[in-house]
Amino acid sequence: METRRRSTRTDARRNEERLLAAAHTMFTEHGTGASLEEIARRAGVGIGTLYRAFPNREALLEALVHERFERLAVEAEERLTEPEPRAAFAQWLSSFAESSATYRGLPASLVATMRDPGSPLYVACHRMHDTGVALFDRCRDAGTFRGDVQADDVLALAAAVAWVSKEVEGDPEMPERLLALVLDAATGATTAATAARPTSPA
Amino acid sequence: METRRRSTRTDARRNEERLLAAAHTMFTEHGTGASLEEIARRAGVGIGTLYRAFPNREALLEALVHERFERLAVEAEERLTEPEPRAAFAQWLSSFAESSATYRGLPASLVATMRDPGSPLYVACHRMHDTGVALFDRCRDAGTFRGDVQADDVLALAAAVAWVSKEVEGDPEMPERLLALVLDAATGATTAATAARPTSPA
DNA sequence: TGCCGAAACGGAGGGAGCCTCCGTACGCTC
DNA sequence: GAGCGTACGGAGGCTCCCTCCGTTTCGGCA
Incomplete structure (x- = not known):
């Protein structure tokens, strides 16, 4: 060496x-x-x-977030062996959204990166994407998720949640709530949160 | 006169x-x-x-979209009397998302507008928002929606869908699909679409 | 320690965009 | 068709992007 x-x-x-x-x-x-x-x-x-x-600006941004997105891919791979597919996916999705919301404007960069093979983040992003999809498919195969929902749609929604949370600011719990909603949509069933406030008390 | x-x-x-x-x-x-x-x-x-x-740029943008958002408020008010609360809300939400996605960058302006009383679109946006919320509440009161979901969260998700659709481009059906997912989340039950592809055929 | 070449520095400068200001032109009314 | 006042247009001051190149500094080697 x-x-x-x-x-x-x-x-x-x-x-x-x-x-x-x-x-x-x-x-x-x-x-x-x-x-x-x-x-x-x-x-x-x-x-x-x-x-x-x-x-260029992109290179600077890439230097700042590259490691984080590499870790996200690793995290997804590790979670593939966790016993609870849904929880595994949910937690990873939450990490994904959080990382995407590191800076205002980052979600847009990420979306652009996915379509631009010349981008320095391209490889890392796709690796992360693919492992995320694997995590999702595991849920679907286990019957936890609806069969008609596309993984990419759920990821897109997560990125969208990251965007809107960053854009609205001033409501730190918004990402969690929206993400829970998105997951419920994918599941096709309401989760724990539902019990909180029944439709009408009388 | x-x-x-x-x-x-x-x-x-x-x-x-x-x-x-x-x-x-x-x-x-x-x-x-x-x-x-x-x-x-x-x-x-x-x-x-x-x-x-x-x-300024905002004034120009406002001149272009003002009428459209006024109409959105009117549409919401009219739909308040429709027999099917869920369908009424769903259709209005779709109009809202579509209008928000008129231009790339518009969703961000709208979010900013909601927080800035000095903005020329402020009044129109809030009127539209309030009637949208009324439409939503009608669903909840009718028991069509989960009791624990906030109207603002659903509207935020719709804006987020408008954003991501405009950002990704190249998939004209994405907004519909994502919006359907969001609505299912609010409903707490899967809708018609679910039947299409069962979890596993065997 | 001191020398010297390569590596790195920094900022001038050209291009584009935002917005303001003000001398000029032109539409309207009488 | 004359004069008033509205509206025009672009120069100019500012910021930002990015490149290019003369100058400085590091660090290996004698």
């Missing part, structure tokens, strides 16, 4: 870290459309430096 | 129409973020003219 080609200069590495930190802050505050010049400014770095490290 | 103050010059009116037409085309092609300068160019009008007629 040679450690040759370790040519990355220390200042370069330091700047990259600063850029990532600044980008995370800015994306969190202003969404994925935040000003890249402002990010460079906050990182105490010239704009040219930002563009050498990350050739 | 005096027709005084009809001072609007004919060239002004003509330009306004051209601007609206150009804006509709551009918003349709590029979403609500389309270049206003390009819109002025296509309308054969100076940028200053655009800004006098519509002080």
Whole structure:
């Protein structure tokens, strides 16, 4: 195992870290459309430096979320062996929605990524997608889900939930509630939540 | 009834129409973020003219969709007397989602509008929202819907469906399918569609 | 330690978009 | 057909995107 080609200069590495930190802050505050010049400014770095490290906005975003989506794929694979298919899928879907809502604007990027093989996140996203679908199919095979619901539709709804939650803001429980609704729709039966408020008390 | 103050010059009116037409085309092609300068160019009008007629992008958008959302409120009110509460709500929700998806980017504007009393669409949106909720409550009172589902959650999901459909594009039936799923979730029971593909044939 | 080449830096600058301001043109009314 | 006032249009100031290239700095080697 040679450690040759370790040519990355220390200042370069330091700047990259600063850029990532600044980008995370800015994306969190202003969404994925935040000003890249402002990010460079906050990182105490010239704009040219930002563009050498990350050739475009997408690359920067990718550097920030790549690992997270890799983990999501791994999580899905692990959950494939859990005893309760529905719970396994439900929990994974919740992770998926949460990750998708990391930044305002991220759900849209993810949708675009799925259709663009040139995107740096393309592979990770598809791996995650495929394992998510496997998790879903397991539920359907077990008879937990309706037979007429498509996995992609449920994933699309989860992404949509991530979007609307981020867009509305100010209701931290909204994602859970909406996701529960989506899952109930896929199941074709109401779950625990239903008992809470009966249709009419009298 | 005096027709005084009809001072609007004919060239002004003509330009306004051209601007609206150009804006509709551009918003349709590029979403609500389309270049206003390009819109002025296509309308054969100076940028200053655009800004006098519509002080900002939101005003332009509002001029294009206002009537549509007014009609949505009226539609909801009319449907309040229909015999089948669920069908009435379902059909209205479908109209709502369709209108929300007029342009890419519109769902986000609508969500923002609901929170901004200064927005020109604020009143129309809230009227539409309130009548939509009334339509929903009628279903719940009739026992057609689960008691624990909030009207706002269902409306949020419909907006989310409009968003994801517009974002994904290339699947014209997606909105219907997702909306049907959302409605099933609210109902707490599967509908007609369920029979199509049984869980497992053997 | 000091030298030197490669690697990295940073910002000027061109292009596009947003929006304002104001000198000019033109439609309307009399 | 003259004059008033409405409406026009685009220059210009600002921000942002992204590229290009002269300058600086790191770090391996003597």
